[in-house]
Amino acid sequence: MIEDRILYEDNHVIVVNKLPSEIVQGDKTGDATLPDAIKAYLKEKYNKPGNVFCGVVHRLDRPTSGAVIFARTSKALERLNAQFREKETNKVYWAIVENKPEKASGRLVHFLRKNESQNKSYVVDAKTNGAKEAILSYKLIQSSERYHLLEIALETGRHHQIRTQLAAIGCIIKGDLKYGAKRSNEDGSICLHARKISFSHPTTKEIIEIIAPVPEVGIWRMFE
Numbered sequence: 469m470i471e472d473r474i475l476y477e478d479n480h481v482i483v484v485n486k487l488p489s490e491i492v493q494g495d496k497t498g499d500a501t502l503p504d505a506i507k508a509y510l511k512e513k514y515n516k517p518g519n520v521f522c523g524v525v526h527r528l529d530r531p532t533s534g535a536v537i538f539a540r541t542s543k544a545l546e547r548l549n550a551q552f553r554e555k556e557t558n559k560v561y562w563a564i565v566e567n568k569p570e571k572a573s574g575r576l577v578h579f580l581r582k583n584e585s586q587n588k589s590y591v592v593d594a595k596t597n598g599a600k601e602a603i604l605s606y607k608l609i610q611s612s613e614r615y616h617l618l619e620i621a622l623e624t625g626r627h628h629q630i631r632t633q634l635a636a637i638g639c640i641i642k643g644d645l646k647y648g649a650k651r652s653n654e655d656g657s658i659c660l661h662a663r664k665i666s667f668s669h670p671t672t673k674e675i676i677e678i679i680a681p682v683p684e685v686g687i688w689r690m691f692e
Contacts, residue, residue: 470505471513475535475678480544480670482506482522485680486536488657492527506538526552529628531643534561534662535680539670547670552625558666561620561630562609564659564687565639566650568616573607578636582627588646589628591636602626604633610691615642617691619663630660642687659687 476483486492490502507520523545525537539545551557579599580589592599603623610617618639620630628647634640635647641660643653653659666677682688 470509475680476676478540480540481548481676482510482538482540483665483678484536484538486528486533486662488531488533488655488683491530492536493524495530502536503538510540523548525549528662529631529658529660531656531658532660532662533657533680533683535665535678536662537665537667544670548667551667555625556668558664559622559662560664561622562661562663562682562691563618563620563630563634563639564615564642564691565618565634566615566642567638567640568611569606569608569618569637569639573605575603575605576633576637578602578633580626580629580632589626589632591632600624600626602629602633604630606634612690615659615687615690631658653687655685657683661688 473485474482475485484502486502491499492502494501503522503524506522510516510520521540523539525539525545525548528534528536537548539548578591579594580602581592581596581598582589601624605621606618608616609619631641631644631647640648641658643649644658645652661682662680664679666675669676
């Protein structure tokens with residue numbers, strides 16, 4: 469039930485805790501999207517005739533979970549898009565990784581290039597054609613016997629940035645076969661979760677901070 473995963477809702481904005489299986493935007497699979505589900509929910513809840521607006525503000529990779537913002541009006545979409553474009557939002561992720569980083573905290577700076585045919589990014593030399601600078605900061609929050617929970621703050625927003633940069637330092641995200649994980653997760657997810665997001669409300673300008681509960685599966689529950 470999507471209503472159980474709504475983290476914030478008003479006339480302008482709706483924030484949903486995305487499941488790993490859901491897609492934010494339509495792809496070649498033809499699977500139903502998260503905006504489709506939100507539109508159906510809004511249509512029923514408010515008994516709306518005709519089409520319901522649900523604008524995609526930003527995206528998460530399909531196997532990733534966590535907070536995703538959608539706009540309920542075109543004006544809200546325009547203003548929220550501008551915030552993301554100008555890097556005025558703040559995003560924090562949690563990742564469960566296979567190996568403990570050498571340092572308990574750090575700032576990673578790499579240059580990444582996306583391979584379109586593979587839908588994968590690679591760390592490359594700064595002078596490589598198509599290379600884009602990628603920066604994130606991380607800190608180790610907790611460790612179990614086999615896995616480690618990192619908190620990650622993004623300074624840039626590159627394709628598969630967290631997945632690529634953590635793999636580059638040997639901290640591969642649990643379940644992320646594409647970037648070298650030992651095995652997949654049963655549900656096809658990777659253990660990367662958009663934990664916290666803050667933004668300026670598109671009309672009131674109030675700072676809204678959202679915290680998304682982690683998925684209700686065993687490995688995440690170990691780190692709550």
